[in-house]
Amino acid sequence: MKRLLCLLSICSALLTALSLAARALGTQQVSPYIAYFSAADGTSCATPCLFGVQPTHLALRPIIKLLQAHPLTAQGDQGLFNNDLAVFGTDQFTVIVSQASDPVMFVTFIEPLPLGEVLAAFGAPKLSFFQRTRHGLSQTLLFAEGQLLAEVWHAPAATHSSLRAAVVRLGVATRGFNQRGASLWRGLSALKP
Numbered sequence: 001m002k003r004l005l006c007l008l009s010i011c012s013a014l015l016t017a018l019s020l021a022a023r024a025l026g027t028q029q030v031s032p033y034i035a036y037f038s039a040a041d042g043t044s045c046a047t048p049c050l051f052g053v054q055p056t057h058l059a060l061r062p063i064i065k066l067l068q069a070h071p072l073t074a075q076g077d078q079g080l081f082n083n084d085l086a087v088f089g090t091d092q093f094t095v096i097v098s099q100a101s102d103p104v105m106f107v108t109f110i111e112p113l114p115l116g117e118v119l120a121a122f123g124a125p126k127l128s129f130f131q132r133t134r135h136g137l138s139q140t141l142l143f144a145e146g147q148l149l150a151e152v153w154h155a156p157a158a159t160h161s162s163l164r165a166a167v168v169r170l171g172v173a174t175r176g177f178n179q180r181g182a183s184l185w186r187g188l189s190a191l192k193p
Helices: 003-030 059-070 115-122
Strands: 075-082 085-089 093-098 103-115 127-135 138-142 147-156 166-173
Touching: 059 085, 059 093, 085 115, 115 147, 115 166
Parallel strands: none
Antiparallel strands: 075 085, 085 093, 093 103, 103 166, 127 138, 138 147, 147 166
């Protein structure tokens, strides 16, 4: 009996040590997406932001200046088509800033961003709503009083959200996105409305 207890204690201590080592290694890794959620100089924004743009930015010109200064958006293609629209593009994403009604910025990801990265940057969303599309099911998550939006696409057979779910679009708005039809976010365990 003593041998069994001794063996169980050794196994328990070994598992605890391995768990602590894995956590330590995980916290040392820097996310490759951290620059998406930072200012142009690489520092984190005071409030949630995307390429340095925050929901408090109210005019198109200052937003364009922020995007022209940010290393990720400055290196790609840039186009200002008129006083209401600016487009920045790279191989990973396209940023569209529109001032048709409100200053609104959408980022469409060509290479989808994992939902876990968005949750790490913005925290848990308050609201979500679902929509069936030709490609399956999309889930829209609203953060920061509805001023930040993440659109997540799921496979038609999906039964729950995961940290690896593909975020295909992010948005920042000054007045907030339409919250009609939204319900409280139920976390990663639920997907179907």
